Amino acid sequence: MSLLVVGSVAFDSIQTPTQSRERILGGSATHFSYSASFFAPVRLVGVVGDDFPDEYVQLLRSRNIDTAGLHVVQGGKTFFWKGKYEPNMNDRETLEVQLNVFGDFRPKLPESFRRSEFLFLANGSPVTQLSVLEQTLGPRLVVADTMDLWIREQHAELMKLFKRIDGLVMNDSEAKLLTDDENLVAAGHKILKLGPRFVVIKKGEHGAMFFSEHETYVLPAFPTQRVVDPTGAGDSFAGGMMGYLASQGNFEPKTLKEAMAYGILVASYTVEDFSLDRLQSISRSDLDLRLGQYRKMLSF
Amino acid sequence: MSLLVVGSVAFDSIQTPTQSRERILGGSATHFSYSASFFAPVRLVGVVGDDFPDEYVQLLRSRNIDTAGLHVVQGGKTFFWKGKYEPNMNDRETLEVQLNVFGDFRPKLPESFRRSEFLFLANGSPVTQLSVLEQTLGPRLVVADTMDLWIREQHAELMKLFKRIDGLVMNDSEAKLLTDDENLVAAGHKILKLGPRFVVIKKGEHGAMFFSEHETYVLPAFPTQRVVDPTGAGDSFAGGMMGYLASQGNFEPKTLKEAMAYGILVASYTVEDFSLDRLQSISRSDLDLRLGQYRKMLSF
Numbered sequence: 001m002s003l004l005v006v007g008s009v010a011f012d013s014i015q016t017p018t019q020s021r022e023r024i025l026g027g028s029a030t031h032f033s034y035s036a037s038f039f040a041p042v043r044l045v046g047v048v049g050d051d052f053p054d055e056y057v058q059l060l061r062s063r064n065i066d067t068a069g070l071h072v073v074q075g076g077k078t079f080f081w082k083g084k085y086e087p088n089m090n091d092r093e094t095l096e097v098q099l100n101v102f103g104d105f106r107p108k109l110p111e112s113f114r115r116s117e118f119l120f121l122a123n124g125s126p127v128t129q130l131s132v133l134e135q136t137l138g139p140r141l142v143v144a145d146t147m148d149l150w151i152r153e154q155h156a157e158l159m160k161l162f163k164r165i166d167g168l169v170m171n172d173s174e175a176k177l178l179t180d181d182e183n184l185v186a187a188g189h190k191i192l193k194l195g196p197r198f199v200v201i202k203k204g205e206h207g208a209m210f211f212s213e214h215e216t217y218v219l220p221a222f223p224t225q226r227v228v229d230p231t232g233a234g235d236s237f238a239g240g241m242m243g244y245l246a247s248q249g250n251f252e253p254k255t256l257k258e259a260m261a262y263g264i265l266v267a268s269y270t271v272e273d274f275s276l277d278r279l280q281s282i283s284r285s286d287l288d289l290r291l292g293q294y295r296k297m298l299s300f
Numbered sequence: 301m302s303l304l305v306v307g308s309v310a311f312d313s314i315q316t317p318t319q320s321r322e323r324i325l326g327g328s329a330t331h332f333s334y335s336a337s338f339f340a341p342v343r344l345v346g347v348v349g350d351d352f353p354d355e356y357v358q359l360l361r362s363r364n365i366d367t368a369g370l371h372v373v374q375g376g377k378t379f380f381w382k383g384k385y386e387p388n389m390n391d392r393e394t395l396e397v398q399l400n401v402f403g404d405f406r407p408k409l410p411e412s413f414r415r416s417e418f419l420f421l422a423n424g425s426p427v428t429q430l431s432v433l434e435q436t437l438g439p440r441l442v443v444a445d446t447m448d449l450w451i452r453e454q455h456a457e458l459m460k461l462f463k464r465i466d467g468l469v470m471n472d473s474e475a476k477l478l479t480d481d482e483n484l485v486a487a488g489h490k491i492l493k494l495g496p497r498f499v500v501i502k503k504g505e506h507g508a509m510f511f512s513e514h515e516t517y518v519l520p521a522f523p524t525q526r527v528v529d530p531t532g533a534g535d536s537f538a539g540g541m542m543g544y545l546a547s548q549g550n551f552e553p554k555t556l557k558e559a560m561a562y563g564i565l566v567a568s569y570t571v572e573d574f575s576l577d578r579l580q581s582i583s584r585s586d587l588d589l590r591l592g593q594y595r596k597m598l599s600f
Contacts, residue, residue, distance in 0.1 A: 088482045182388045184505075185525045205484075206506040207520060217597040218520040220507060225485045257600040297517040298598040300557040 001140075002043060002115075003246035005032045006107050006132045007122025007235070009046040009070065013082040013096075014231055014274065016089065021229075024275040025056050026081065028122035028145070031232035034276050035239030035266045037063040038284050040246040043113045045069035045132075047105045049076035059276070068110045076101040089227050090204050109135045118246045120238060121165070123147050126157040133164055141251050143167035145238060151178050162195035166251075169200045169238050184209060185216065198256065200241075202234050210260055215253060219260055222268035222294055229274045233267045236279075240266030240287075265290045301440070302343060302415075303546035305332045306407050306432045307422025307535070309346040309370065313382040313396075314531055314574065316389065321529075324575040325356050327379065328422035328445070331532035334576050335539030335566045337363040338584050340546040343413045345369035345432075347405045349376035359576070368410045376401035389527050390504050409435045418546040420538060421465070423447050426457040433464055441551050443467035443542060445534070451478050462495035466551075469500045469538050484509060485516065498556065500541075502534050510560055515553060519560055522568035522594055529574045533567040536579075540566030540587075565590045 012026030033042040041064040050072055060067055079102035082095040107128065115137045121129040121144040129144055136142075142165045150158050151174060162168065168191060172184055179187040184201055188211035191199045198212040205227075207220040241263035248255045265287055272278040312326030333342040341364040350372055360367055379402035382395040407428065415437045421429040421444040429444055436442075442465045450458050451474060462468065468491060472484055479487040484501055488511035491499045498512040505527075507520040541563035548555045565587055572578040 183525055183527055185523045189525070203506070206503070209523065216523050218523050219598070220518040220520045223485045223509065223516050223518050225483055225489070227483055254600070261600055295600070298519070300554070300561055300595070 001040070001117040001246050001249045003036055003040050003118040003120070003242055004043040004045065004109075004113055004116035004136075004139075005029050005036070005120045005122060005239075005242075006045040006069075006109075006129075007032060007120075007124065008079055008102055009044075009048050009052070010079040010081055010102070012231060012275070013080070014229055015084040015095075016229055017085065017087050019228070019274075021274045023080070025059075026231060026275060027079065028232075028235040030060070030276070031235035031270065032120060032122055032239035032242070033060065033065045034063060034279055035236040035263075035270065036243030036246070037065055038240070038266065038287060039243030039262070041066065042243070043069060043116055045107050045109060045113065047071045047073060047101050047107075049078040049101050050074050052078045066113075069107075069113055071108075073101040078102075083231070085230070089230055092230075107132050107135075117141070117249075118242055119143070120242050121145065122235060122238075126150055126154050126161040129161055130157065130164065133161075141166050141245065143169060143238070143242060145169045145234070146174065147171075148174050148177055159194065162191075165196055167198045167200065168196040169202065169234075169241075171234065172201055172203045175199075175201045188216065200260070202237060204230070204233070208237065208260060208264060210256070212253070217257070219257075219264055219298075222265055222290060222297075224268055224272065226272045228272055228278075230271045232275075233271050236270035237263040237267040239263070261291060261294060262287065265294060301340070301417040301546050301549045303336055303340050303418040303420070303542055304343040304345065304409075304413055304416035304436075304439075305329050305336070305420045305422060305539075305542075306345040306369075306409075306429075307332060307420075307424065308379055308402055308405075309344075309348050309352070310379040310381055310402070312531060312575070313380070314529055315384040315395075316529055317385065317387050319528070319574075321574045323380070325359075326381065326531060326575060328532075328535040330360070330576070331535035331570065332420060332422055332539035332542070333360065333365045334363060334579055335536040335563075335570065336543030336546070337365055338540070338566065338587060339543035339562070341366065342543070343369060343416060345407050345409060345413065347371045347373060347401050347407075349378040349401050350374050352378045366413075369407075369413055371408075373401040378402075383531070385530070389530055392530075407432050407435075417441070417549075418542055419443070420542050421445065422535060422538075426450055426454050426461040429461055430457065430464065433461075441466050441545065443469060443538070445469045445538060446474065447471075448474055448477055459494065462491075465496055467498045467500065468496040469502065469534075469541075471534065472501055472503045475499075475501045488516065500560070502537060504530070504533070508537065508560060508564060510556070512553070517557070519557075519564055519598075522565055522590060522597075524568055524572065526572045528572055528578075530571045532575075533571050536570035537563040537567040539563070561591060561594060562587065565594060
C-alpha cells in the first residue's frame with residue numbers, strides 16, 4: 001500500500017571520534033524513505049535548494065521513491081546541519097544549523113499523494129505536521145515523530161497532534177521529558193493516555209520499546225561492533241518499520257512486532273557507515289538474513 | 301550440583317527518590333544466594349559481626365542455603381553500606397561505607413565446601429578471589445564478578461584471576477573502563493581475550509549481553525514499571541544464572557542462554573522492593589510464568 005513521508009532533506013557535516021564528513025546527504029525524510037524502500041514504494045515530500053545535486057534525486061528515484069513532492073526552491077539553499085559525536089557515539093552536540101529553505105517549509109502534498117494509506121510525519125513542528133494531516137484523504141495509519149524542542153515550545157499543538165495520530169515514535173530522553181517520568185515503561189503508558197494508540201520509544205544502542213493498550217515489549221538492538229555514524233538511525237528505524245507495514249498492508253499486533261524488528265535491523269546497517277553508504281551496499285536479502293540471526297538470538 | 305558463593309553479607313541503608321530504609325539485609329552473597337535458591341541449594345561463605353540478627357541466618361537457612369561458611373566475628377560489626385539513588389534509579393552515590401569485619405575477610409572454605417562443582421566469586425579483591433580458588437578442589441565452572449576499584453588498583457592481580465576463571469560478569473561501565481572501549485560489543489570481545497571463556501555484561505534496565513568465542517547476544521530486561529530499589533539486582537541476576545546452571549548440571553550454550561533469561565527475571569523481581577522483600581513473596585512458579593511472558597515478548 002502507499003506510504004507517504006513528510007520531513008527534511010539535508011546536508012550533514014559530521015564529526016565522529018575517528019572520522020569526519022562534509023556536506024553528505026542527510027535529513028529525516030531521506031533516511032526514512034531509503035530505509036522504507038527495501039519494503040515498499042515511498043512518496044516523499046520535502047524541500048531543498050537549487051544547490052541540491054541531481055544525483056541525490058536520482059539516487060532516491062532509483063529506489064522507487066517518488067520525488068514528485070520534493071520541492072526545489074530556486075535560489076534557495078538546502079537545510080544544513082553540523083554535529084559532533086561524543087566518544088560513546090550516543091550523545092552529540094549540534095555545532096551549526098542553517099535552516100535555509102526548510103525554515104519556510106509549508107508542505108503542500110501533490111494531488112496524487114493526498115490519498116496515501118500509510119503516513120509518516122517525520123520530526124517537525126506539530127503545526128506543520130497537523131497541516132499535512134489536513135491535506136490527506138483518509139489515511140489508514142498515521143505515525144509521527146517529535147523532539148524536545150516541540151515538547152518544550154509547542155506543547156498545546158503537540159497535544160492536539162497526539163489526538164489525531166495512531167502511532168508516536170520518539171527517543172527515550174524525549175519520552176522522559178514529555179512525561180516527567182524516568183521509568184520508560186511508566187512513560188510509555190502515560191503517553192498512550194495522550195492519544196496515540198501505540199507508542200514506540202527508541203533507545204539507541206539499547207533497542208526499542210513498544211506500548212499499546214494490551215501490549216508492552218522491548219526488543220534489543222542488533223549487537224554490532226561497527227558503529228561508524230549513528231546519524232539517521234532513528235529515521236531509518238521508522239522507515240524500516242513503516243515500509244514493512246505498508247508492504248503487509250496491515251498493522252495487526254503481529255505485523256507491528258515484525259515491523260519493529262525490521263526497523264531495528266535496517267538501523268543496525270545504517271549506523272555501520274555515513275549517510276546512506278551502508279544501505280546502498282545491502283539488499284532485502286541481507287535484512288532477511290540478519291532477521292534470521294536476530295530471531296535466533298532472541299530465542300532460547 | 302553443588303553451588304558455592306563467596307561474597308559480602310551486609311546491612312544497607314538506602315535512599316531512593318521516594319523512600320528510604322535503614323540497615324536492611326544486603327550484600328552480594330545474600331542477594332546471590334537467595335536468588336540462586338529458587339533453582340538449587342547454595343553454600344555461602346561470608347563474614348558478619350555479632351550484631352547480625354539470627355533471624356536473617358534463619359531466613360537464609362530456610363531457603364536451603366548452607367550457612368556453615370558464614371563466619372561470625374564475636375565483638376565485630378557487620379559490613380555497612382549507605383547509598384542514595386538518583387531519580388533515574390540507575391546512578392547512585394555512596395554516602396557511607398563501614399567495612400567492619402569485611403575489611404579483614406580472608407575467606408576460609410569449610411572442608412565440606414571445597415569440592416563444589418559451581419563456584420561464584422562475588423565482587424571482591426582479586427587477591428581474595430584467587431585465594432578462594434586455591435582452596436577449591438576441581439570446580440567445573442568458576443564465574444567471577446569485579447568492579448572499577450579492582451580494575452584501577454589491582455590490575456595485575458585481576459589479569460591473573462581472568463586466566464583462572466571460566467566466566468566473568470560485570471557492569472557495562474566497568475567493561476568500558478577495563479577495555480577503554482565505549483562500544484560494548486567490542487569491549488566484550490576484548491575481555492574474552494583476557495582469559496574468560498564467556499563474558500556477561502550487565503546493562504541494568506537495558507538487560508545483559510553474552511559473549512563467547514562463537515556467540516554474541518543481548519537479552520533485554522523484563523519491562524517493569526515498579527522499580528523500587530535496584531540494589532542487589534546484579535548479584536540477583538548472577539544468582540539466578542548460576543542457580544539455574546547448577547540445577548541443570550551443565551553449561552552448554554543452550555543452558556547458558558536459559559540461565560541468562562532466568563537471571564534477568566529474578567533480578568526483575570528483586571528491584572520491585574527493598575532487600576529480599578519481593579523475592580520472599582514469590583516462588584519458582586512465578587519465575588516460570590514470567591519466563592513464558594518473556595519468551596512471548598521476544599518471539600515474532
